[in-house]
Amino acid sequence: MSDAAVTSTDILIELLPQKAKPKAGKLFINGEFVDSLSGKTFATHNPATGDLLANIAEAGAADVDLAVRAARTAFEDGSPWRKMSPRDRARILWKLGELIRTNLEEIAELETLDTGKPIFESAKFDIPQAADCFEYYAGWPTKITGDTIPTTQGGDALVYTLREPIGVCGQIIPWNFPLQMLAWKVAPALACGNTIVLKPAEQTPLTALRFAELTVEAGLPPGVFNVVTGFGPTTGAAMVEHPGIDKIAFTGSVEVGKEIMRVASKTLKRVSLELGGKSPNIVLADADLETAAKYALGGIFFNQGEMCTAGSRIFIEERGYDEFMSVLRGRAAKMVAGDPLHPKTRLGALISEEHLNRVLSYVSIGKQEGATVATGGERIGTKGYFMKPAVLEGVTNSMRVAQEEIFGPVASVIKFADVEEAVREANNSQFGLAAAIWTRDIKKAHQIAKRVKAGTVWINTISTTDNGVPFGGYKSSGFGRELGKAAIDLYTETKTVWVDLNG
Ligand code: NAP
Numbered sequence: 379m380s381d382a383a384v385t386s387t388d389i390l391i392e393l394l395p396q397k398a399k400p401k402a403g404k405l406f407i408n409g410e411f412v413d414s415l416s417g418k419t420f421a422t423h424n425p426a427t428g429d430l431l432a433n434i435a436e437a438g439a440a441d442v443d444l445a446v447r448a449a450r451t452a453f454e455d456g457s458p459w460r461k462m463s464p465r466d467r468a469r470i471l472w473k474l475g476e477l478i479r480t481n482l483e484e485i486a487e488l489e490t491l492d493t494g495k496p497i498f499e500s501a502k503f504d505i506p507q508a509a510d511c512f513e514y515y516a517g518w519p520t521k522i523t524g525d526t527i528p529t530t531q532g533g534d535a536l537v538y539t540l541r542e543p544i545g546v547c548g549q550i551i552p553w554n555f556p557l558q559m560l561a562w563k564v565a566p567a568l569a570c571g572n573t574i575v576l577k578p579a580e581q582t583p584l585t586a587l588r589f590a591e592l593t594v595e596a597g598l599p600p601g602v603f604n605v606v607t608g609f610g611p612t613t614g615a616a617m618v619e620h621p622g623i624d625k626i627a628f629t630g631s632v633e634v635g636k637e638i639m640r641v642a643s644k645t646l647k648r649v650s651l652e653l654g655g656k657s658p659n660i661v662l663a664d665a666d667l668e669t670a671a672k673y674a675l676g677g678i679f680f681n682q683g684e685m686c687t688a689g690s691r692i693f694i695e696e697r698g699y700d701e702f703m704s705v706l707r708g709r710a711a712k713m714v715a716g717d718p719l720h721p722k723t724r725l726g727a728l729i730s731e732e733h734l735n736r737v738l739s740y741v742s743i744g745k746q747e748g749a750t751v752a753t754g755g756e757r758i759g760t761k762g763y764f765m766k767p768a769v770l771e772g773v774t775n776s777m778r779v780a781q782e783e784i785f786g787p788v789a790s791v792i793k794f795a796d797v798e799e800a801v802r803e804a805n806n807s808q809f810g811l812a813a814a815i816w817t818r819d820i821k822k823a824h825q826i827a828k829r830v831k832a833g834t835v836w837i838n839t840i841s842t843t844d845n846g847v848p849f850g851g852y853k854s855s856g857f858g859r860e861l862g863k864a865a866i867d868l869y870t871e872t873k874t875v876w877v878d879l880n881g
C-alpha cells in the first residue's frame with residue numbers, strides 16, 4: 379500500500395491497481411466489459427488532490443435496457459442461475475467474500491483513491507465488512523423456507539408458502555461507503571436468487587467495477603450481476619422507469635428517494651429506501667462522560683461525517699455539560715486531516731469541492747443562527763477537499779444546523795435540562811435513522827430507547843452495525859430493513875400454494 383503523499387495525475391493513474399485500469403471505461407453487462415453505446419465517458423476524481431483518476435463509461439437508457447435484458451434472461455426459468463441449487467448459490471456468495479479478502483489491499487486502495495476516506499478505514503472497516511456481508515449471506519440460500527399453514531378446511535386442504543426471488547433488482551447506491559453499500563444490496567439479492575442491475579454513485583464507481591471482475595472469477599453466471607455507471611438523472615432514472623426492473627433498492631438523499639417512489643409508482647415496482655439522518659446522540663449526566671465524549675467524536679467524524687447514521691445532534695444534559703465538552707472540544711481540536719493513503723491518517727478528504735462548500739456553508743449558517751464555533755469549521759489548504767472538523771455549541775434543536783442533514787464533519791451540540799426534553803427534541807426531526815443514549819442507569823436507557831423514533835438505538839455505544847442485524851429508518855429516513863434476516867423479506871415474494879385434498 380502506498381503511503382507517500384500523492385501529487386500528480388500520472389502518479390495517481392499509476393497507483394490505480396493494475397487490474398482495474400483497463401476496465402474503468404467500460405460497463406459490465408452480461409458478464410463482459412463493454413463500451414457504452416454512445417461512447418460517452420465522465421471523469422472520476424481523487425478528492426484528496428482533485429486529480430483525474432479514470433474515465434468512466436456513461437450508460438444511457440439504451441445501455442440500461444441491455445443490462446436489464448441480460449438480467450431478465452439470466453432470471454428466466456431454465457437459466458443456469460435459476461437451475462442452480464441453493465447450496466451452489468451459497469458457494470458463489472462465499473467465494474465472493476473470499477475474493478474480496480484475497481484482494482483486500484488493492485480494493486481498499488481503490489476505495490480510498492475514489493472516496494478520499496482514510497486507508498485505515500477502507501482496509502480495516504469498509505472492505506472487510508463488505509467481505510463479511512457476502513460470507514453472512516452465504517449462509518442464507520439453504521435456509522430460505524416457507525410455512526405450512528392450517529386453515530378452516532382442516533385436513534381437507536394443504537396450504538403452504540414458497541419464498542421466491544422478486545426478479546430483476548435495480549440497485550442505486552451512494553458514494554460514502556461504495557463497496558459496503560454494494561455488499562448490503564447485492565449479497566442478500568443474490569442469496570434469494572434475484573438478478574441485478576447496479577448503479578454506483580458517479581463519484582465512486584471504481585470498486586463496483588472491480589467487484590464485477592470478481593463475480594466472473596467466482597463463477598456467477600453471465601447476466602446475474604450487471605453494472606451501469608453514469609449519472610442519477612439519466613442512468614438512475616432510466617432504471618427507475620424501466621418496466622423490466624421489478625424492484626428498486628436505493629440508498630441516498632431524501633429528495634431522490636421521493637422522486638424514485640414517484641416514478642416507480644408508474645410501474646408499481648417494489649421500492650426500498652435507505653435515506654438520510656440527523657441522529658440524536660443523547661448523553662445523560664450520569665454517563666461515563668469521558669467515554670461518551672470519545673465515542674461522540676467517532677459518531678460524528680468517522681468517514682469525515684459523511685455517514686447517514688452520523689450522531690450529528692449531540693444532546694448533553696446541563697449538569698454534565700462542562701466535563702463532557704472539555705473532552706469533546708479538546709479532542710476535536712486535535713483531529714487533523716491528512717493524506718488518505720497514509721496509514722496513520724484518521725480524517726480524510728470530503729467527496730468533492732461542491733460538497734465541501736456545502737458543508738462549510740452550514741458552519742456559516744450555524745453562526746448566523748446564533749451558534750458558536752468551538753473548534754474547526756475551516757477549509758484546509760486549496761488542494762483536495764479537506765476541512766477541520768467543526769463543533770458548534772449553543773445550538774437549539776429548531777436551528778437549521780440541527781434539522782438539516784449536513785453529511786460532513788459538523789457536530790451540533792444541544793443542552794437539555796431533563797429526559798423529557800431530550801426525548802421530545804430528539805424526536806423533533808423529520809428523520810429517524812438512528813439514535814444513541816449514554817447513561818449508567820440501564821432502566822432509564824431502555825425507557826428512552828422505547829420512546830425514541832429511530833430504526834436503530836445504541837446504548838452506551840454508537841455507530842456499530844453488523845451484517846446480521848437489521849438496519850433502516852423511521853419517518854423520512856426511509857423504509858424497509860436491510861441486513862440480517864430482514865433483507866430476505868426485501869428480496870423475496872411470498873407465494874401461497876393451496877391444494878384441495880377433498881375426495
Ligand atoms: P443522492 O444524490 O441521493 O444519490 C444517491 C444515488 O442516487 C446516486 O447513485 C445517484 O446518482 C442516484 N440518483 C440521483 N438522482 C437520481 C434519480 N433521479 N433517479 C435515480 N437515481 C438517482 O445522494 P448522494 O448525494 O450520492 O449521497 C448522500 C445522501 O445519501 C445523504 O443524504 C445521505 O444521508 C444518504 N445516505 C443514506 C444512507 C442510508 O443508509 N440511509 C447511506 C448513505 C447515504 P449520482 O451519483 O449520479 O448523483
Ligand code: MG
Nearest residue numbers: 553579580610
Ligand atoms: Mg449525488
